[in-house]
Amino acid sequence: MTAGHDRTRPASPVEDPHSGTHQREARMRSLRKRTMRGLGLGLVLALVLAACGNGDEPSVDEPDTDAEAVDPDAGPFTIGVSNGFTASEWRTQMISNLEEAVEEYAAEGLEIDLIIENDDVDEAGQIEQIRNLVNAGVDAIIINPNSPDALNAAFDEAAAEGVLIYAVDQAVTSQSVTNVVINQNQWAQISAEWLADQLDEGAEIVMVNGIAGHPANEARVSGAMEVLEGAGIEILANTNADWSQAEGQSVMQELLSQYGDQIDGVWAQDGVAEGVLRALIDADRLDLVTTGEARAGYLRLWDENDVDTIGVINPPGVAVTALRVALLELQGGTVDEAELTDGNTILLPMPDSFTNDNLDEALARAEGEPDGYSLDLILSEAEVAQFFE
Structure with a gap:
């Protein structure tokens, strides 16, 4: 039976000099650990059966067990999830996706304990x-990391214990980890290019971002600024709204008060864009060009107010895709090194983006x-298998 546990305990940069061998070594340690666990259980079972048989003393010299009868690839598996930011519908959807996937695997006969x-x-x-x-004995960890490198020592400790580790949504530098992510830099450039195309050279904009220092946020800001500055767009202010719609609305109100008619456009990330749009609506400033997000609330507000904007999917389902990668590795598969970027990163295909040209499709998906x-994307088992040898 599949179980889920939600532990709400509060949770040194060490860059490994070697290539991506650490994750393969961790997989081998994990398989050995699971095999030994299965053999130990088989030995105990043999002793119990012998003791309950004809009354003879159980023999430890010839236990009725066989290594071939123990199949560590068949599960059960214990998968840990580490999430360090909860004030986000996106993260809630990420966790819910994982729980639903575990239930689906259970229905197919694969037992997964999710911690x-x-x-x-x-x-x-x-x-x-x-x-x-x-310490809970997980076979693998799926983590949405708070830092690209500050967790590296803990990752190395986990890998040394035979735990496989997968970073989702945001990439980390540790070679003990396999990143399963979209390219956040490229994700931001899609909407930045759209915004630049709507504006003239020399136009002035403000930026409303997520949480300063988080890997995805930093990659997005870098990608967007590269495009905007390259197009001759002036950035009046580069602000953060902590991936909160309420904070996004408040920050945008302050920017409108400070810069007024000087603003020609807004580049806003997902998680704050609906708040930004609500501020523009309240201030009767829909003359400003703004980027948006592929979330149901934003899409409906977009449609109701006839806004010219763009939304690019940022998929919470990346965690389920990482779960599929983890299960294939735990069952003996090997990621094809030719499919890795920077030695430890599986780059997922860029999800769909939406403008007024295909808004109806987005609205249908959000119905x-x-x-x-958030409109989502989860790779199938067959699609994930393409990253393996």
Whole structure:
């Protein structure tokens, strides 16, 4: 029976000099650990059966067990999840996706115990989350990391214990980890290019971002600024709204008050864009060109107000894609090194983007979903298998 546990305990940069061998070594340690666990269980079972048989003393010299009868590839598997930021519908959807996927695997006969460390923590707290999961005996960890490198020492400790580790949404530098991510830099450039095309050279804009220092945020800001500055767009202000719609609305109101008619456009990330749009609506400033997001609430507000904007999918389902990668590795598969970027990164295909040309398609995909729902993309088992030898 599949179980889910939600642990809400609060959770040194060490760059490994070697190539991506650490994750392969961790997989071998994990398989050996699981095999020994299965052999130990088989030995205990043999002793019990012998003792309950004809009354003879059980023999430890010739236990009725066979290594071939123990199949560590068939599960059960224990998968840990580390999430250090909870104030986001996107993260809630990420966790829900994983729980639903585990239920689907259970219906197919594969037992997965999901242990979730889920709380608002800093890097030190997320290190504690990782160690909690290792101590719980997980086979693999799926983590949405708070830092690209501050967790590396904890990753190395986990890998040394035979735990496979997968970073989702945001990439990390540790070669003990396999990143399963979209290219966040490229993701941001799609909407930045659209915005630049709508504006004249010399136009002035403001930027409303996520959480300063988070890997995805930094990659997005870098990618967007490269495009915008290259197009001759002037950036009046580069602000953060902590991936909160309420904060996005508040920040945009302040920017309108400070810069007024000087603003020609807005580049806003997902997680804040609906708040930004609400601020523009309230201020009667829909003359400003703004980027948006592929979330149900934003899409509906876009449609109701006849806005010219863009939304690019940022898929919470990346965590389920990483789960599929983890299960294939735990079952003995090997990621094809030719499919890796930077030695440790599986770059997923860029999801769909939407403008007024295909808004109806986006609205149809969001039908019946709550406003906080993000249009999603989860790779199938067959699609994930293409990254393997």
